Amino acid sequence: MYQQSEILFERAQRSIPGGVNSPVRAFKSVGGTPLFINKAKGAYLFDADGNKYIDYIASWGPMILGHAHEEVVKAIQDKAIYSTSYGAPTQLEIEMAELIISMAPNVDLIRMVSSGTEACMSALRLARGYTGKNKFIKFEGCYHGHADSFLVKAGSGVATLNIQTVPGITAGVANDTLTCAYNNLEAVEKLVAENKNEIAAIIVEPVCGNMGCILPQPGFLEGIRKICDKENIVFIFDEVMTGFRLSQGGAQQKLNINADLVTYGKVIGGGMPVGAFGGKKEIMQHIAPLGNVYQAGTLSGNPIAMIAGYTTLKILKDNANIYNELEEKTIYLRDGLNKVLLASKIPFVINQFGSMLSIHFSDHAINNFDDAASANNGVFKKYFHAMLSKGIYLPPSAFESWFLNNALTKKDLDYTIEATEESLQEMAE
C-alpha cells in the first residue's frame, strides 16, 4: 500500500538527514513510513502510491481554503511570469500590509519575513531592544519556531522527539529564557516578581496547537495582560497558527485580548513561505531602518509569496462566513468523534477551538504540557495508523493539532467519524 513511499523514504535518508526537511514529518513517534505526497486538491492528498487521503493537517495550517484553490493558483501563475524576485520594494507589499492592518487588531506597522521562526525571533529581539531588558517568559509546550531562545521546553517536534535539552543552545541563551506551565497565572506572577525589571517580554500561543490543541483557561491571558501593563513587559501573541485561522483578526479578536506585538505565519502565506510581525507604532518604529533594532531578509516580501498570501487573506476577508462554516464543521466533527469515542470506553479528551481540534487519550483534562505528555501515546499510535489505512491523514504526533480546511464536506466528516468508529473497534480486538 505504501510501497513507493517506502522506496522514496529509503532513498531520501541517503541525502537528507532523517529523510525529511522538518522533523515531525518523519513519523518518529508513531512509527512507519512517512507518506511522500505527489499532489493535493481541495481536502484531499494523493501519495506516491496513488492513495487518496482526507487531509487534517492542511500543511500544518496554511491551506485553510483547501489545496490548490483556483484563485490562489491563478494569482501565483499570473505573477510568476514577471520574475520571481526583485530585492526591491513593490506596490503589492503595501497592499499586503494594508490588508493585514485592516484585518488584524493592534497592528499599526507590519514587517514581512519568510517563516514563523523569523517572525518570533525578530519580535523577541524587538521587545528586548525596545525595553532594554534581556529575559523573557515562554510556556512549557509552546512552540515559537527554532530560534535558540525558544528551544527551551518547546512543544511540537521537540516534544514529539522528547528532546530535553537541545545541544547547541548555549547556557547563556537558555538562562534568559524563563518558563512556566501554560494556564498557570500564579507561576507567571511569581517569575515576574523574582525577576523584577528584567523581563522584556511574555510570549504565548493564545490558543496552543503545539502540544495538541489546548485552550487558555478564563482569566489566564487577561491576567498576563494586566501584569505586562503594570511591569512594562511586551506581551507577544504568537499567532503563527491562530492568525487568520480563528477569525479575521485571529486570537486577539476571537478572545478579545490586545497584544503589543503579534507574529504571523502559516495562513498568512497561503502555502508559500511567509511570516510577519507587527504591532503598535510605538514599538515597531524601533525596527531598522526606522530604528536600530536590525532585521532583514533577501526574499522578504517576495512577490510570489505575497500574491499567494494576499489572495488567500482577501478571500478570507471578503467571505467572513468561512470562519462560521469552518467552526460548524469542526464542531460537527468533534461531536461525532465524541459519540463514537464514548462508546469505545477508551479514556479520551477532545479539545477544540474554532477550526483546531485534537484528541488526547487521557482520563484527565488537558490544560498544559504535563497533562498532554501523560496521555497514552500507545493508543494514539494505534489510532493514527488505523485511520491512515482508511485514508485519513492525521498529524503524526499527539503534540500537534488537527487543522480543518474549508474544502471538507459533510461527507468527508461523516467518513472520518465512521473510520474512527471502525478504528476503535479494531484497536479493541
Ligand SMILES: *Cc1c(COP(=O)(O)O)cnc(C)c1O
Ligand atoms: C509553526 C509555528 C511557528 C514556526 O513557524 P515556521 O514557519 O515553521 O518557522 C512558530 N509559532 C507557532 C505557534 C507555530 O505554530
